[in-house]
Amino acid sequence: MSERVAKEKRTGKATGMSRRTFAIGAVGACALVGLGGAKYLPSKTLLRPPGGQDEAHLVSGCLHCEKCREVCPKNAIAPGHIEHGVLNARTPRMNFKGGWCDFCEMEPGGPKCIAACPTHALEEVDSAQVIIGKAVLNRDWCLAAKGMGCHECVDACQYEALDLGADHVPIVDTEACNGCGACEFVCISLSAGSITAGATDRAIIVVPTEEAGE
Amino acid sequence: MNRAVKRKTSLRIRLVVMLGVLAVVAVGYFTSAGIGNLSGIGFGSITLLCPLGALLVMLSEKTLIPLAAISVIVVLVVCIVLGKVFCSWVCPVHFMAGLKRKEKRAKRNVGEGAAKHDGAVGDAPERDGVCATSKSQRDARLAGTESLQDSTLAPAEGSQAAVDVGTAESRGAGGEAEKPIGRTGCATCKTPCGMAKGIKIDSRHGILAAALGSTLVFGFPAFCLVCPVGLTFATVLLGMRLFAFGETTWTIVVFAAIIVAEIVFLPKWCQRFCPLGALLSLFSGPNKMFRPQVDASTCLKESQGKACSLCEKACPEGINLHDIAAGETTLNDCSKCRACADACPERSIAFPLIPSKNLRPGSVVLVQGGASGSGESVEPAVLRDPTLEETR
Numbered sequence: 001m002s003e004r005v006a007k008e009k010r011t012g013k014a015t016g017m018s019r020r021t022f023a024i025g026a027v028g029a030c031a032l033v034g035l036g037g038a039k040y041l042p043s044k045t046l047l048r049p050p051g052g053q054d055e056a057h058l059v060s061g062c063l064h065c066e067k068c069r070e071v072c073p074k075n076a077i078a079p080g081h082i083e084h085g086v087l088n089a090r091t092p093r094m095n096f097k098g099g100w101c102d103f104c105e106m107e108p109g110g111p112k113c114i115a116a117c118p119t120h121a122l123e124e125v126d127s128a129q130v131i132i133g134k135a136v137l138n139r140d141w142c143l144a145a146k147g148m149g150c151h152e153c154v155d156a157c158q159y160e161a162l163d164l165g166a167d168h169v170p171i172v173d174t175e176a177c178n179g180c181g182a183c184e185f186v187c188i189s190l191s192a193g194s195i196t197a198g199a200t201d202r203a204i205i206v207v208p209t210e211e212a213g214e
Numbered sequence: 215m216n217r218a219v220k221r222k223t224s225l226r227i228r229l230v231v232m233l234g235v236l237a238v239v240a241v242g243y244f245t246s247a248g249i250g251n252l253s254g255i256g257f258g259s260i261t262l263l264c265p266l267g268a269l270l271v272m273l274s275e276k277t278l279i280p281l282a283a284i285s286v287i288v289v290l291v292v293c294i295v296l297g298k299v300f301c302s303w304v305c306p307v308h309f310m311a312g313l314k315r316k317e318k319r320a321k322r323n324v325g326e327g328a329a330k331h332d333g334a335v336g337d338a339p340e341r342d343g344v345c346a347t348s349k350s351q352r353d354a355r356l357a358g359t360e361s362l363q364d365s366t367l368a369p370a371e372g373s374q375a376a377v378d379v380g381t382a383e384s385r386g387a388g389g390e391a392e393k394p395i396g397r398t399g400c401a402t403c404k405t406p407c408g409m410a411k412g413i414k415i416d417s418r419h420g421i422l423a424a425a426l427g428s429t430l431v432f433g434f435p436a437f438c439l440v441c442p443v444g445l446t447f448a449t450v451l452l453g454m455r456l457f458a459f460g461e462t463t464w465t466i467v468v469f470a471a472i473i474v475a476e477i478v479f480l481p482k483w484c485q486r487f488c489p490l491g492a493l494l495s496l497f498s499g500p501n502k503m504f505r506p507q508v509d510a511s512t513c514l515k516e517s518q519g520k521a522c523s524l525c526e527k528a529c530p531e532g533i534n535l536h537d538i539a540a541g542e543t544t545l546n547d548c549s550k551c552r553a554c555a556d557a558c559p560e561r562s563i564a565f566p567l568i569p570s571k572n573l574r575p576g577s578v579v580l581v582q583g584g585a586s587g588s589g590e591s592v593e594p595a596v597l598r599d600p601t602l603e604e605t606r
Contacts, residue, residue, distance in 0.1 A: 018542070021416050021417045021486065021542060022417070024417040024481075024486050024487070025416065025417030025418070025419070025420030025421060026420065028417060028420065028421040028424070028486075028487055029420045029421055029423065029424030030424070032421055032424040032425055032428055032436060032437060033424050033427065033428045033431070033436075035428065035436045035437070035439060035440065036428040036429075036431060036432030036434075036436045037432075038436065038439060039432050039433075039434060056433070057275070059434050060271070060274040060275055060433050060434045060435070061271055061274070061275050063253040063254055063263060063264065063267045063268075063271060063435070063438065064251075064253050064438060064444055064448065065250040065251055065253040065254030065255075065261075065263075066243065066250055066251055066253075066447075066451065067248045067249075067250040067254060067261075070242060070243065070245065070246055070247065070248045070249065070250070071246055071247075071248035072246070073246065078455075078461075079448070079451065079452070079455075081463040081464070081465040082463070082464055082465040082468050082469075083463060083464060083465070086439065087434065087439070089439070089448075089465055090444070090448050098459075112248075115258075116248045116258070118250075118254045118261045118263055118281045118282070119254070119263070119268075119271045119275075119279055119281070119282060120279060121271075
């Protein structure tokens with residue numbers, strides 16, 4: 001019995017900590033340190049709001065307070081999901097199905113999401129320099145390629161990154177595109193009740209810059 | 215009847231406050247005001263960040279973020295003035311954990327009743343002489359009897375006890391001197407193995423240190439991934455988005471599972487694991503206002519020696535008001551939920567704005583007679599009436 005007392009005292013270091021408490025603390029602490037390894041799990045590259053292009057900086061600074069998503073006047077920001085990677089869950093991502101990014105050009109203070117970010121995980125940036133991603137057109141799903149004469153995306157683009165080619169199908173100028181998502185937002189294919197055989201997404205979508213070449 | 219209604223008042227008020235905050239956040243989610251959630255709540259530059267999150271972010275970015283630093287300082291000030299109020303008044307996890315606690319208590323009461331009927335309380339014989347462990351044992355113990363036990367058991371423990379006494383005394387030197395006579399922390403160890411005041415390090419502090427450490431090493435706030443408070447708000451948001459936009463994702467299932475795992479499967483999340491609670495209780499160290507105080511003249515245990523420990527059982531933070539040193543938590547961990555005051559049959563517990571000098575916090579002051587006299591007269595009463603709680 002005295003051995004047990006002694007042992008409890010040793011582990012508790014005379015602070016009244018029982019062995020159980022000590023064990024819980026140790027196991028919990030180890031688990032939490034192990035959780036840091038989640039960083040090395042595979043994760044998708046997401047389209048980030050302006051100022052969030054430095055992925056490492058965004059993930060280290062984001063507190064998941066949802067402010068950027070709330071203040072976005074275009075509703076273009078959505079929360080990341082666990083399917084996008086453990087670390088990306090609850091972080092802001094661009095969702096051009098809901099809106100597109102005009103970099104809050106009418107706002108005096110620049111993009112509202114950057115202004116709202118309390119931890120500066122979204123950094124102050126020059127809106128003209130930001131590249132959110134690049135638009136990619138899937139000709140198999142594009143209505144214009146089917147001779148429907150659609151040019152919604154070309155009309156929506158403010159950056160002259162889209163033009164109709166010789167066959168009246170839009171062509172993306174990757175150099176000029178900054179991934180604002182206006183084209184994806186207005187694309188009729190697979191939205192507004194239009195159905196394209198085999199299509200799983202809209203015909204023109206914005207993808208992360210490094211995936212645009214494929 | 216009237217009392218029964220009154221008893222739940224604080225719980226109800228707390229519930230309303232918590233749901234109010236939740237509602238504000240939920241409404242904010244679908245407006246463009248940018249209120250945010252508990253990770254960072256407020257408008258524009260008047261935003262209060264989660265103090266733990268703020269610390270983690272500053273560590274992971276290794277820079278001083280003004281808003282984060284201000285948030286930590288503001289929370290520190292609030293904790294000094296009001297104590298750890300966040301936990302019981304705002305945190306939704308505390309309520310969810312409370313539901314579990316309630317269930318468990320109901321089960322335990324049934325079990326204990328049976329055990330007492332047999333004349334033996336749990337593992338009491340086995341643990342006899344060991345540092346305060348068994349609750350029923352602690353309940354039956356009184357300040358007076360403690361000193362008697364001390365003298366009888368001291369020889370058995372021998373030199374080891376003496377060594378431990380020495381270390382404990384030197385460590386807890388700050389609080390020791392102020393203790394009233396006849397009040398010992400731990401019956402068999404002569405001196406308290408825990409402290410009644412100051413910072414008691416427990417498992418939560420280890421987890422807090424690990425949260426800070428892993429953030430420093432891996433460069434991202436790792437704890438935020440599993441923080442049940444953040445995940446609760448995230449689940450609310452995802453639920454709203456599910457109904458509003460038909461956005462389906464496994465995330466909502468995973469988050470709910472993590473919350474359930476932490477609250478249901480881990481023993482006592484708030485008391486043993488929560489690093490945010492640990493941080494807030496560290497911040498609440500200097501807090502003196504609204505601390506619970508026992509009126510020893512009306513407290514059943516302290517005035518009549520009855521084996522009442524309803525306040526201790528009611529406390530979600532595991533504070534033993536009759537003998538703070540015996541518990542693993544101190545008044546720093548008090549979240550001012552008033553559960554003890556509501557549970558007290560004699561209304562002996564108050565939360566005064568300024569600590570009253572007549573009432574010591576969690577005092578076990580021998581009211582009449584002094585140490586030796588009351589010890590003898592009180593002990594038989596306890597032995598005769600161990601089932602006091604059930605009869606009530």
